[in-house]
Amino acid sequence: MIDYSRLPTAARKNISVRVKSAAERALRQGHPWVFEESIQRQSHLGNAGDLAVVYDRENNNFLAVGLYDPLSPIRIKVLQALQPMRVDRGFFAAKLREAQAKREPLINEGTTGYRLVYGESDGFPALILDRYGDTLVMKLYTTAWLPHLETLIGALEEALVFDNLVLRLSRALQSDRLNIAKLYGLEDGQQLIGAGAAETVAFVENGLLFHADVRLGHKTGFFFDQRENRQKARELAQGRRVLDVFSYTGGFSVYALAGGARAITALDSSKPALETLKRNVESNGYNTELIDAMAGDAFANLMQLTQARRKFNMVIIDPPAFANSRASMRNAVVAYRRLVEMALRLLENDGVLLMASCSSRIPAEMFFQLVERSAMVAGFKLEIIEKTGHGLDHPVGFPEAAYLKALFARVAQS
Ligand code: SAH
Numbered sequence: 435m436i437d438y439s440r441l442p443t444a445a446r447k448n449i450s451v452r453v454k455s456a457a458e459r460a461l462r463q464g465h466p467w468v469f470e471e472s473i474q475r476q477s478h479l480g481n482a483g484d485l486a487v488v489y490d491r492e493n494n495n496f497l498a499v500g501l502y503d504p505l506s507p508i509r510i511k512v513l514q515a516l517q518p519m520r521v522d523r524g525f526f527a528a529k530l531r532e533a534q535a536k537r538e539p540l541i542n543e544g545t546t547g548y549r550l551v552y553g554e555s556d557g558f559p560a561l562i563l564d565r566y567g568d569t570l571v572m573k574l575y576t577t578a579w580l581p582h583l584e585t586l587i588g589a590l591e592e593a594l595v596f597d598n599l600v601l602r603l604s605r606a607l608q609s610d611r612l613n614i615a616k617l618y619g620l621e622d623g624q625q626l627i628g629a630g631a632a633e634t635v636a637f638v639e640n641g642l643l644f645h646a647d648v649r650l651g652h653k654t655g656f657f658f659d660q661r662e663n664r665q666k667a668r669e670l671a672q673g674r675r676v677l678d679v680f681s682y683t684g685g686f687s688v689y690a691l692a693g694g695a696r697a698i699t700a701l702d703s704s705k706p707a708l709e710t711l712k713r714n715v716e717s718n719g720y721n722t723e724l725i726d727a728m729a730g731d732a733f734a735n736l737m738q739l740t741q742a743r744r745k746f747n748m749v750i751i752d753p754p755a756f757a758n759s760r761a762s763m764r765n766a767v768v769a770y771r772r773l774v775e776m777a778l779r780l781l782e783n784d785g786v787l788l789m790a791s792c793s794s795r796i797p798a799e800m801f802f803q804l805v806e807r808s809a810m811v812a813g814f815k816l817e818i819i820e821k822t823g824h825g826l827d828h829p830v831g832f833p834e835a836a837y838l839k840a841l842f843a844r845v846a847q848s
Pocket of ligand 1: 652656657660680684686701704707731733753
């Protein structure tokens, strides 16, 4: 539960702001961020979550209103641009209804777990809302939401149907420096609404049953972004021995079994994730004896499989984001190359490779080139089956929202 009286309140007086002309242009084009260095003047210093209103330099007309975020280089996170609107419960509720309506097609596919709000692209900057059946999981990436939490949760109750609401906090928000638990009584994994979500929640994706630990699991508990790639993997899996690298709780493994895979080897460093993987395999009626789960470092285990001369007919590689900062880009490129080379050595002729990347700093084209070049250098020929991007529940509303790309290819020795 939540004690709203402990939360900070937003100042009554909005901060009025003037920004550089390039930033004005970006706002007019719908870009949702105002950077610290774009601000030329502001009426007063504010606190996180105060509303900042940007007026245009020429006529003093309303340009945008957003959450002021003094701790972030993305100083204003835009809620509404061009048309002035009151930021209240009704405002948020309308955006939530719109977001829910966008996801309706998924329900007809037999999917009850999906991303309901993908941050800025759905009008909620630095906020994620994932639906796991009747349980919603809200993940915050900035303290600027805290003064608006009561309004926001009111809007959730008004606009959406659900039983439980669980709060997740980004790593930055969990830092001791911010001390959110002490100051406001909010903790990562806390249940805000409902009688207590079970340890794991159940949901369906493309007709397959999954369990997720929404309180302790990675992100909000599951990686909904790979749903469409998993479905494609299912279509390609018939009769294959599959290696699922960075398997987490077995999204790809379960789909591969559903598509007729003969056996699965799953690699992940998280033991609890591999336990859930087995549970997910079982709950779809497959024998866990088909699964060889190896806990530990994937690079080391890939080496070991190579040395043991193991072979597979399908290798799926869905690594964590290696590059989320500019500094980590080089290491990420090296890691992707190594993974591609190791995967190719483990594949039989005519095997299928699925290589994914969720590094926001590595653009799709660069990633695809990197994979194709690495294959060539290692002496393999890739016959591209498909290159994919975002699913409909992860809409790319502005360039920085794009992070996911995947390449499906058939492999032959060249
Ligand atoms: N394919 C998964 C999602 C993968 S997320 C799905 O469809 O649900 C990335 C996974 O990599 C996480 O489960 C994390 O535990 C794991 N991981 C991160 N670093 C690792 C490493 N060095 N070795 C093995 N697993 C790692």
